[in-house]
Amino acid sequence: MPNAQRQNSALYKLNRPTNQLTAQQQSIQEQVIQFCLANANAKQATFLIQGAAGTGKSVLLSNLFKTLQTLARKTPTSPLYGCQNYLLVNHPEMLKLYKSGVTPSSVLLKKDFQRPTTFINQAAKNQQSVDIVLVDEAHLLLTKPDPYNHFKQNNQLDEIQRHSRITILVFDEQQVLKVKSYWQQQQLTQRINLIPHQTAQLTQQFRIQAHSSIENWIQAFHHQQVLALPHDPHFEFKVFADANDLYQAIRFKNQTSGLARMLATYDFPATLNDGHDHFVETPTFKLRWDRYQPTAKTYWAEREDSIDEVGSVYTIQGFDLNYAGIIIGPSVTYDPQNDCLVIHPEYYEDQAAFAGASHLADPIAAKHRIILNSLYVLMSRARNGLYLYAIDPALQTKLLSL
Known part of the structure; x- marks a missing residue:
């Protein structure tokens, strides 16, 4: 090989x-x-x-x-x-x-x-x-x-x-x-x-081929802080104003570098094994969620057809990508007054992830942590580049301003 x-x-x-x-x-x-x-x-x-x-x-x-x-x-x-x-x-x-x-x-x-x-x-x-x-x-x-x-x-x-x-x-x-x-x-x-x-x-970071400032930014985001966008000549960190432009950039990177895929937070409807395609949609972008293929011999991002799909946190956890294009859905918004992320569990489509939360000491904190963890998993997949687009206008404005 x-x-x-x-x-x-x-x-x-x-x-x-x-x-x-x-x-x-x-x-x-x-x-x-x-x-x-x-x-x-x-x-x-x-x-x-x-x-x-x-x-x-x-x-x-x-x-x-x-x-x-x-x-x-x-x-x-x-x-x-x-x-x-x-x-x-x-x-x-x-x-x-x-x-x-x-x-x-x-x-x-x-x-x-x-x-x-x-x-x-x-x-x-x-x-x-x-x-x-x-x-x-x-x-x-x-x-x-x-x-x-x-x-x-x-x-x-x-x-x-x-x-x-x-x-x-x-x-x-x-x-x-x-x-x-x-x-x-x-x-x-x-x-x-x-x-x-x-x-x-x-402790040594292998996946993210960049200065520690990139990993620090992702960790801060995981803790609801939006820091100044770090710059590293060896890692492409970009914010897109249009989700379709992001997708086209990922397609180009997949042709030139391989292992470039679209990912999204679980904020778009999906039903496992119901025989129908479900889609991640924005005003300019529509692409189906990944199709569950338990008999496929290769993992999702190594299949050629998965460039025409959007992977979820469950699809990509544990694996590497060279470039990750992430659509951040409506469960993650930004509060300009307090300069922090705000989490909305009611918009998270994977409500099954919260089953049993009422029995925990702090159900709301647990739900927030699960959503932030899922975002962390998505953002920490990329080796060479991370591309972002946010559904929430305030968060999108904040990211573009960076």
């Missing part, structure tokens, strides 16, 4: 060789291996890996799992030889990506990768306990029963720990997108503080 194509391949990024991990990633991988060896006979232990979007969490976890499976299946001298290990991920597109990396010569098997509910239900049915379970996107684990996803217990992390001796979690509180998986740092630490545990933090 030519180098340019490899850089645009999600599979290549996920299957990066160990010698291409950073010193920080290699150090954390070694810490996890040593933790597993030290707790090889423990009843329960947890290693927590944290990091913001784009810090290489999934890359590290993929490499780590391959190393553990090599020890478990190919290294008779290792104390971990014969261990039964699994990697779990809730995101169906990420699960597809992990499984696509399995080859006949690999130490990995497709059955090693499962969704959390599948693993939990099978383990409960068979009264089974395994050795090591790695969980990617642990912030997506359910914190309450969810009949739609066939989860009847109260908390997926509790159930995973019940059926594994060592649990390795990758977690980012800023990427929680639903009340039914509403994690806060305190909830997580309470669950691991009473057992042998260790934590590590990934």
Whole structure:
């Protein structure tokens, strides 16, 4: 595969060789291996890996799992030889990506990768306990029963720990997108503080190929602040007055650089699996939401036809783009008097994301956090350029003034 194509391949990024991990990633991988060896006979232990979007969490976890499976299946001298290990991920597109990396010569098997509910239900049915379970996107684990996803217990992390001796979690509180998986740092630490545990933090930004001012701007926006637009010669940060002009710019970038796609906040009607197309619309722009294709072999942004679609937060979470064109819908507005973003949960079309919020201590704050988290996920996808258009006139005026 030519180098340019490899850089645009999600599979290549996920299957990066160990010698291409950073010193920080290699150090954390070694810490996890040593933790597993030290707790090889423990009843329960947890290693927590944290990091913001784009810090290489999934890359590290993929490499780590391959190393553990090599020890478990190919290294008779290792104390971990014969261990039964699994990697779990809730995101169906990420699960597809992990499984696509399995080859006949690999130490990995497709059955090693499962969704959390599948693993939990099978383990409960068979009264089974395994050795090591790695969980990617642990912030997506359910914190309450969810009949739609066939989860009847109260908390997926509790159930995973019940059926594994060592649990390795990758977690980012800023990427929680639903009340039914509403994690806060305190909830997580309470669950691991009473057992042998260790934590590590990934800090180096890999996705956003720019000065830290770009990431700082996105983080500030996530906290409802609109800062002066940063300038970096290596990163294109643009605000468009017309959504169709933005789309044409994304199409051009897709032709010249690849992996350029349209994204939008979940502020436009959509119904999953109803057999109909649904559209993201502005006065000058109309494009269908991404079509759900569970049998597609490649992930959404690598399909040629997805340039004619708009991806949602659920489509793109966990993946990279070279250029992201984002339409910010009416749930996010701007207050000129107080110079801050204002969040309107009533305009958020994914009302299912708020199911169960009334049982939380502060339902409104939770809804605001979910919308802001979804915006953060969208904005943190781009490696080389971020293009914005806002539906709210006040926010659009503010962005253009920057």
